[in-house]
Amino acid sequence: MTELARDAAAGLDVQEGAGGQAVLDNLVALLDLERIEEDIFRGVSPPHSPVRVFGGQVAGQALVAAGRTVPPERRVHSLHAYFIRGGDPRVPIVYEVDRIRDGRSFTTRRVVAVQHGKAIFALSASFQKSEPGLEHADAMPEVPDPETLPTYAERLAEFPQALPDVRKRPRPIDIRYVNDPPWVTRQTGERPGRNQVWMRADGVLPDDHLLHVCVLTYASDMTLLDSPLARHGVYWDLDRVLGASLDHALWFHRPFRADEWFLYDTESPSASGGRGLATGRFFSRDGKLLATVVQEGLLRVLPPDGQSARQD
Structure with a gap:
């Protein structure tokens, strides 16, 4: 295990609810997988993990594993993943990479994440060498500048009794809500179809393209399922909601830095059968469309009488 990964596992320099460079360095450490054999890697979870491994973490680590078997001049342009079982944050995760194809322009990798002898996550990723082609993109919505918006901590401070567990988690990603957060619209009666x-x-x-892509992949799972919940006026930890990511797809359109501001514009076109679908677009501050994401999640709202719902 690398020194960075050991520090992440020990939770060094991290306090409850903290942010900033020290917390971000621990995220970088989590993505610095240990190579234990040819095409086999091992990752850890942070000590402040919830009951299950955060989906963005396992997706980001799996993409790191795939990328470390690909020439650096070939950059990831898409990934498709399934969350198969809840991950155990108390034990390491082993990532097994299958080299599906190395073509003249494209490289394909498949990664399976394993814990306790069983697959918990599967990812397929495609990499491409840079080449010219057609260019067009949707325009970015008009939104206020991030510096004019309250921080995540300031938003939570407006509701001192809400989300006590969320307040304790270290946050390597700075988040500024453009619209009111779902825990606010839940109380005001608004039912927004969009979350920004x-x-x-x-x-x-660091100047590592793969790392920036993996950090955005990590962040893409943070607010995506807020969109279907907000349309129904319910939210994690405030209502009896049982939820989990089921699958996740990302397409990367243009280069970017994940330590510069990007707008995450999400909405939910459908919810049915105990599942909610969410789509999202990432824009750079100067309006470039960077990436597109689609995720379906398990969303079960438990009955108010306390009857439990089946968990998969």
């Missing part, structure tokens, strides 16, 4: 946040890594990242 500014995001950036809360510090400075």
Whole structure:
């Protein structure tokens, strides 16, 4: 295990609810996987983890594993992933990489994350060498600048009794809500069809393209399922909601730095059958469309009488 990974596992320099460079450095450490054999890597979870491994973490680590078997001039342009079982944050995760194809322009990798002898996550990723082609993109919505918006901590401070567990988690990503957060609209009766946040890594990242892509992948799972919940006026920890990511797809369109502000514009076109679908677009501050994401999540609202719902 690398020195960075050991520090992350020990939770060094991290306090409850902290942010800033020290917390971001621990995220970088989590993404610095240990190579234990050819095409086999091992990752850890932070000590301040919830009951299950955060989906963005396992997706980011799996993408690191895939990227370390690909020439650096080939950059990831898409990933498709399934969350198969809840991950155990108390034990390491082993990532097994299958080299599916190395073509003249594209490289394909498949990664399976394993714990306790069983697959918990599977990812397929495609990498491409840079080449010219057609260019167009949707325009970025008009939104206020991130510096004019309250910080995440300031938003939570407006509701001192809400989300006590969320307040304790270290936050490597600086998040600024453009619209009112879901825990606010839940009380006001609004049912927004759209959720918009500014995001950036809360510090400075090294000049490593793969790392920036993996940090954005990590961040992409942070507010995405807020969109279907907000449309129904319910929210994590405030209502009896049982939720988990089921699958996740990302397409990377243009280069970016994850330690610079990007707008995450998400909405939910559908919810049915105990599942909610959410789509999102990432824009740079100067309006470039950086990436597109789609995720379906398990969303079960438990009955108010306390009857438990089945968990998979």
